[in-house]
Amino acid sequence: MSSLPSADDYLPGHGDRSWGARSYALDLTYGLEGNRLDGEARIEVEVLEPTDRLVLDLAGLDVAKVSVDGRPPAKFSTRRDRLVVKLRDDVEAGATLTLVVKYGGRPKPLVEKHHGDAGWEELTDGVIVAGQPHGAPTWFPCNDRPDDKATYRITVTTAAGYTVVSNGLLVERRRRGSGESWTYEMDAPMATYLATVQIGRYDIVEHDAPVPLVSAVPQGTARERSAAYDAGFGRQADMVRAFEGWFGPYPFASYAAVVTGDDLEIPLESQSLSTFGKNFVSEDWDQVRLVAHELAHQWFGNAVTLARWRDIWLHEGFACYSEWLWSEESGHESATWWAEHHHARLAEQDQDLVLADPGPELMFDDRVYKRGALALHVLRGAVGDEAFFALLRSWVAEHRGGSVTTEDFLAHASASTGADVGVLLYAWLTEAELPALPAPPV
Template sequence: MHRRITVPGALAAACLLLAIPASAASHSPGAPGIGDPYYPDYGNGGYDVSHYDLRLKYQPATDELEGTATIEARTTQDLSSFDLDFLLDVSEVRVNGAKAAFTTSGQHELVVTPRTPLDKGTPVTVVVRYRGVPSTKSAYGFTTWHRTPDGAVAADEPEAAWWWFPSNDHPLDKATYDVSVAVPDGTQAISNGTLQSTSSKLGWTRYNWRQNKPQATYLATLALGKFDITTGTSEGGVPVVNAYSKDLGDNDGAARASVERTGELVDWLSGYFGPYPFASAGGYVPNTTTGYALETQTRVYYSPKQFANGSNASVVVHELAHQWYGDSVSLKGWKDIWINEGFARYAQWLWSEHEGEGTTQELADYVYASHPADDAFWTVKPGDPGPDNQFDAAVYDRGALAIQALRNAIGDDAFFAVLKGWPQRHAYGNASVADFQKYAEQVSGKPLAALFDTWLFQPSKPAAPAARAAALAPGRTAPARPESWRRIEATNDVHAR
């Protein structure tokens, strides 16, 4: 913002105009939100991040985190200032080597004003030095930083980064990552991707993790504590790293019996979705009180509660399916959540069929018959559910119903070609529900607008397809509950905060 100065006389005014570069007058602040209607203040405008380098130090006893984030980006407009999404206490910001002014705004905005305005298309290196106690910070009345008896975990959706690194926090701005964390000897630091190296010095051990494929900010995770770490390689050649808190108690056995199948399940899913898109796979189970699981890229987060009733390979299938549908191919806007959750749920249906515990059609019939026409379930539109219903059970179950309807409409050959081709078409990028419809039409050669509208966008129960109507007619015996349903239903709240 330029302060207006009044100078008497035309000559003086002309001299003032000459003193201000014409280019500077065109620079303006980047928007404090990226433009998502569900979350207007999430993400930021004016730049695109290519890489985050995070060098951190964490003390479990006090929950104190200090760090230096180096952010590589490029401007997408002429910028006088820009925002980062962040909550911890900042001591210094540099932009292209020069100290920059900074302040806070709103619930989670760090506003940075570089010494010199930035022209559109300029490569930018932003260095932010910070520290704080993440568990003492909240925004909008919640926190996504979860303390454990021996450390902490950062994992949540649709936001988690604010509590541990400054970012452009929206899936549209994906980037690669280097995460280097020093913790006291005996404590471990786990993050996404592959472990590049470890080193110890003066009572501290530093873990260096690298994610070499683009990753959305909410999929970046950090787990700090004492873990039993297992490593291996799937039969298909994918390296697997799993970790379990050493104090899981009675849930330990069931957690291991589930998560240790990661390599097997990655290979199985590859048969449907194509080659696994990342350099490693795995999951971790910390000792948290949360109830959800999350598809944090390459290193899935599981709550111990997911295994309170015994092993559950179905939830592992769900989260691993996201590595293709949600992680490699990420949504353009949060309204496109069906691209993530509908297909992860359908992967569970495919697993049920594989295990002989109910076919995908039997599951579809059961879900359809379980919800009468006046059930609020049908008022949720999976193709645009609204922020309050983003993780409603209907997004999962009605979302999977829509996928079965698509399969029935275009036939298995085209359907499985779509299922495998989609992650390759948009690998490491972003896509929308509309993009998926267009792709399915291209592959199948059939118009699908009416089907997508009926199953994803109408707030009412679709009519049963003619071939199923007789079996599902009122008065007929309701379809039997498939054997797999209990374990599938247990994942309905995997993302409930």
């Protein structure tokens, strides 16, 4: 057998460019006691290059049955966290296929070099799925590359008394045997790493926001910690209104914030929802800012998604800068104050990171976040507020649902502002040495 494909050199062993998924329909049954997941994935496939096989990512789960257009394939096998489906005949580019995979097992996080563990993970009483960047294959077979976006219908059946939160709108909730079934639909294109399932004993708090917005919080905790809750999560509706003014309309049909009963090291990004540990319910700015950060990802990262992992600054730099904008909007320090503060801190650190290509070992380094935000602040200072925020709104509007690169952003920004943004940001994006921060305009 020939070697298996990789779609991105930052995440080897994931993704296949010979085909793309147009939709996933996942029907999952999960037993909390024993951590048992059984699933059927129905994937609508578009063939992009002539091929005689489909290679999918699936880690740590057993495959019981595969069909292609209702018939068994010539063969299927698993190899190094991949499912290889040998087709009965060669297929040409443009062909469409319906692939159905029945599978199951005891899911667990997948550990990758440089990126640690990600994926389906048990909590004290429930489950989280941390997809970024390589966790999707731990719970469903997929084409795990960030530029392969599809629509999703996700049904999860689990024990009664637990709440399931997933991407998109809840379209059905019903009893199924001794458990309860929850079905969510995400009709906007979504990358595999942004798909998620959260299971726990949660109360649902509704917010008066421009879009349907809820928080799922551990039962009984919403009132007990109201001051701490209100400082960040209680202001999500205000954040949406502010972000819509800066970035354009909220890009999805709903938004949810899940607060787990366990502490988590970092919040988790996913499309139309974000997940936080209970330790993020706090009046401290270092926790509040992350509520704004994860919400901002709905525009920058979810609606508009990188085509390759090297361009992660297009997500994290923008979300970090949104923290600074929200700080100023909510009566804390200004964006300029934060820029000067973090530039001074970065100047004391190692100068070995290239923002537009940090390498897989540094792609989630905090310097990517802060240097990306600084690059945007420099751009804002050069073109002025009116042109800068018009640029952000047009960037999202024109690329919503798509996949982009740094080169795309530079071309768009130059066309939008009339400035040569590639030259303006050249040192920020391509040189390891931290550029000087221009003096703020008078």
